[in-house]
Amino acid sequence: MRPAGQNAADEVRAALARQGITVGEDDLAVVVKIVEANRAGLERALAAVSGEPEVPQGFVPPAPPGDAAPQAG
Amino acid sequence: MDHDLAYRSLTDLGRLLDRREVSPVDIVQAVLGRIERYGGRLASYITVCGEAALSEARAAEQEIARAGRRRGRLHGLPIAHKDVSLTRGVRTTAHSRCLLEYVPDRDATHVRRLREGGMILIGKTNTTEFACGTLDLFGVHRNPWDLGRYAGGSSGGSAAALAAGLAVAATGSDTGGSIRVPASFCGVVGLKPTYGRVSRNGLVPLSWSMDHVGPMTRTVADCALLLNAMAGHDPVDPTSARTPVPDFTDGLDAGTRGVVLGVPRQHFYEGLDPEVDAALRAALRELESLGARLEPVDLPLAPYVTAPGGILIMAEAFGLHAARLRERAADYGTRTRRRIVSGGCYTSGEYEAAARFRVAWTRELASVLERVDAVVTPTLPHPAFPVETQLGEPPDTSWGTRHFNMSGHPALTVPCGFTAAGLPVGMQLAGRYFDEASLFRIAHAYEQATSWHTRRPPLEAAA
Numbered sequence: 078m079r080p081a082g083q084n085a086a087d088e089v090r091a092a093l094a095r096q097g098i099t100v101g102e103d104d105l106a107v108v109v110k111i112v113e114a115n116r117a118g119l120e121r122a123l124a125a126v127s128g129e130p131e132v133p134q135g136f137v138p139p140a141p142p143g144d145a146a147p148q149a150g
Numbered sequence: 151m152d153h154d155l156a157y158r159s160l161t162d163l164g165r166l167l168d169r170r171e172v173s174p175v176d177i178v179q180a181v182l183g184r185i186e187r188y189g190g191r192l193a194s195y196i197t198v199c200g201e202a203a204l205s206e207a208r209a210a211e212q213e214i215a216r217a218g219r220r221r222g223r224l225h226g227l228p229i230a231h232k233d234v235s236l237t238r239g240v241r242t243t244a245h246s247r248c249l250l251e252y253v254p255d256r257d258a259t260h261v262r263r264l265r266e267g268g269m270i271l272i273g274k275t276n277t278t279e280f281a282c283g284t285l286d287l288f289g290v291h292r293n294p295w296d297l298g299r300y301a302g303g304s305s306g307g308s309a310a311a312l313a314a315g316l317a318v319a320a321t322g323s324d325t326g327g328s329i330r331v332p333a334s335f336c337g338v339v340g341l342k343p344t345y346g347r348v349s350r351n352g353l354v355p356l357s358w359s360m361d362h363v364g365p366m367t368r369t370v371a372d373c374a375l376l377l378n379a380m381a382g383h384d385p386v387d388p389t390s391a392r393t394p395v396p397d398f399t400d401g402l403d404a405g406t407r408g409v410v411l412g413v414p415r416q417h418f419y420e421g422l423d424p425e426v427d428a429a430l431r432a433a434l435r436e437l438e439s440l441g442a443r444l445e446p447v448d449l450p451l452a453p454y455v456t457a458p459g460g461i462l463i464m465a466e467a468f469g470l471h472a473a474r475l476r477e478r479a480a481d482y483g484t485r486t487r488r489r490i491v492s493g494g495c496y497t498s499g500e501y502e503a504a505a506r507f508r509v510a511w512t513r514e515l516a517s518v519l520e521r522v523d524a525v526v527t528p529t530l531p532h533p534a535f536p537v538e539t540q541l542g543e544p545p546d547t548s549w550g551t552r553h554f555n556m557s558g559h560p561a562l563t564v565p566c567g568f569t570a571a572g573l574p575v576g577m578q579l580a581g582r583y584f585d586e587a588s589l590f591r592i593a594h595a596y597e598q599a600t601s602w603h604t605r606r607p608p609l610e611a612a613a
Contacts, residue, residue, distance in 0.1 A: 092495045097476045104488050111460075111492040118457020119500060122507045125454050130506035131513075 085109045155180035156315040157606065160227055160372040163318060167214070167226050174207040174214075174226035174270065177318070181228050181272055185316045188609055191297060193289035194311040196233045197241050198273040203228060206270040213268075224379055225268025230317040232305050233274040234281055235261050235363070236352040240271065244354045245279045245288055247481040248474060258352025259387065260321060260363050260380045267379045272317060276307030281323055281356050282467065282490070284483020290537050293335055294607035295573055299534040302332030302547065308366045309336035313574075313607055319376055320366045325356045325463055327529075327551025329364050330563040334529035334576025337565045337605065339373045339593070340366045342551075344584045345558030346391030348377075349384030357466040358389070360459070360555045369603055370564060370594040374398035377586060393584050401587060406595045407441030409588075411579075412522035417452035418550055423532040429567030429575040430528050433596065437526070440595050447518045447525065451511045452553060458504035458511075459552040464493030465501045512557040519559070519582045524592055529563040529576035550578060560586045564593040565602040574602070 089109050093100055100108060123130065155163070155177050166172045182200055189195050210226040220226060231237060234244045236254040238261075243249045257265060265271070276291040278284065281304040285291070291306035293299040294314035301310040305322030309332035312320055322329040324342040333340030341364045348363045355361055365376035377398050384390040413419070413434065422430070438444055467490045468475075479487060518525065527550050535544070554561040559580050566577035577596075581589045597603055 089495050093491065096472060096494055098472070098479070098491060098494060100491060104484075104491065107488045108492045108495065111464075111489065112495045115457045115460045115464075115492075115496075116500065118454070119461060119504055119507070122451070122454035122458050123503060125451055126507060126510040130503075131509045133502075133505040133509050 085113055156184050156318060158318065159369045160224070160319055160367065160375055161369070163227055164220070164223050167220060174210040175204065177226070178203050178207040178228050178270060178272065181316065181318060184314065185273070188314055189316060191292065192294060192310050192314055192316065193276055193291050194301070194307040194314065194316055195230070195273045196243055196245065196276050196288045196307070199240060199271050203270050203272045210268060210270060221268045223375060224264065227269055228272040228318055229264055229269040230273050230275050230308060230311055230320040231261055231271065232277050232308050232320070232322045234277055234323055234354040235321060236354070237261055237271060237274065240274065242274065242354065243287075244281070245277050245285065246483075246486070247287065248478055249354070250287070256352065259349035259384045261352065263379050263382075269319070275305070275311055275317070275320060278304040279483045279486040280354065280471075280490070281325060281328055283486025286483045290540065292537065293534045294609055295337065296534070296571070298536055299573070300335065300537050300540040302335035302534065304328040304332075305340070305366065306332040306335075309333050309338055309340065312336065312338045312366060312368055314609055315606070319372060321380070322364060322366045323353055324362045324364055324555065325360045326459060326548035326555055329366060330529050330551050330561060330576070330578060331547045333366055334563045335534040335574065337574030337602065338366060338368050339370055339562065339564050339603075340364065341373050341377060341562045341586065341589070342554060342560065343377065343381065343586055344391070344560045346389055347393070347560070347584065347586065348380045349387040349390045351384055351387040355470055357463040359466060360463050362555065370590055370597050371399060371402055373562070374402060374590045391584070396587055398587055398590055401591055402594045404591050405441060406437060406592050409442045409524070409592060410522045411437060411442050411444050411592070412447035412518055412525040413444050414449045414452060414525060414527060415446050416449050418527035421531055422528060425569040426528050426531060426533065426575050430577060433566040433577050434526065436599060437592070437596060440599055442592070445522055447522060449514060449518060451514050454507070455511055455553045455556055456546060456548065458507040459548070459556050461496050461500060461504040462508065464489060465496050466493070468493030508556050511553070515553070515557050515559060523588055524579045524581040527578045527580070529578040533569050533573035533575060554580050559583060560589055562589045562593055564597055566596070566600070567602060568605070572608070
């Protein structure tokens with residue numbers, strides 16, 4: 078959540094500054110646009126999930142049943 | 151010099167080599183000849199290994215003559231690697247000023263495996279910077295079907311080279327669609343394998359959980375042949391699967407009778423360019439006529455994948471690039487820098503939320519793939535757009551592809567038509583984990599029933 082009184086550009090600048098990254102004004106405007114769009118999209122995405130989204134258990138696709146190689150045909 | 155050799159399939163060229171009707175030197179010379187003629191305008195290569203490739207071809211010729219046979223089905227055939235794959239002794243730039251002088255002392259695992267199979271490195275193909283941004287240093291890879299249009303990103307150099315006969319086989323990487331998008335724009339075949347199927351060791355990384363390496367070719371059979379050599383467990387890549395690797399060329403001719411294909415109700419068929427829509431509808435009818443059964447399927451989370459996927463990719467990319475960005479931000483292209491820097495703005499809670507969405511989407515898709523053999527979609531909602539659009543405000547080309555990077559399922563694009571202006575249209579097939587074989591089988595049946603893969607771009611007319 079954004080602290081009261083802080084706008085999106087201030088927040089982005091501060092988040093990056095904490096990590097040692099300085100951004101110019103031209104870059105900042107575009108970065109804010111990207112971040113705000115993705116945050117709004119993430120909210121919509123989470124709202125579309127029915128129920129509480131599951132906690133990820135890592136990201137490795139399961140092997141096929143019996144760990145056998147799938148065969149064509 | 152036989153320029154037509156550069157348009158033959160790997161399978162055909164292998165037969166010609168086995169019968170001693172051509173030599174590896176003939177093939178490499180044919181490809182190099184076309185690179186010399188068209189490479190400049192297409193900007194499909196960053197580095198061409200002319201003399202080195204000829205030297206390797208001569209060595210292959212001698213080895214085959216001594217042994218009386220080829221080492222394997224890829225021996226003596228040239229390959230182009232996207233310039234994000236480390237190549238021992240050959241500059242690997244990722245199209246970035248940051249890596250302009252970088253000459254690796256080792257091969258990426260997939261490069262090594264193809265080299266051990268006897269393939270000859272012909273060159274390193276153009277890519278957007280770090281596979282996600284700018285095209286400042288080596289030019290915009292152009293589409294051979296219309297030089298005023300973009301070849302697609304980020305493996306656009308590989309796709310354009312294949313379409314133009316400047317390569318007979320290539321590799322690419324795919325984090326949100328970067329193999330399938332340019333393959334579709336350029337009218338060639340591209341596969342993003344199952345996550346874990348092909349090692350990422352030696353790939354200049356963008357996003358550890360979304361990056362994939364895969365084959366790009368002009369025919370489905372060639373794609374299967376290339377994956378045979380690229381796939382398999384790699385102990386130095388912790389995400390590499392231990393799943394056995396079948397011969398993907400086995401069963402290619404088994405046809406599609408009885409195959410069930412899911413046609414999503416949501417997202418993938420909405421807002422399509424009318425010519426793309428018509429090409430896909432015709433392709434679905436063709437698949438039905440070949441014996442496949444079409445079944446509408448529900449994927450209600452499909453319209454929401456873009457933003458969570460973008461957060462995951464860019465947060466992971468920022469983690470990889472943060473140290474360099476602190477020191478050398480000015481060496482990044484503007485678009486690359488802005489996109490990667492955006493990844494440093496998300497909170498750990500937002501990253502986690504995106505990962506939770508990923509679980510929900512993956513379960514939804516996997517559940518559908520329990521009932522159908524593959525899901526069929528357009529690869530993109532539109533054909534290739536003008537170069538000026540790419541340099542300005544390009545549309546989100548991962549519109550229909552990022553879904554399968556998020557879930558890790560294999561997905562392949564195959565040409566399925568052309569617009570009236572002569573631009574290729576691609577059809578995407580996504581299947582079950584580690585079941586690339588079924589995708590090859592379905593795509594091969596479709597390809598053999600159609601003639602889209604036999605068309606050639608009008609480069610000679612444009613010369």
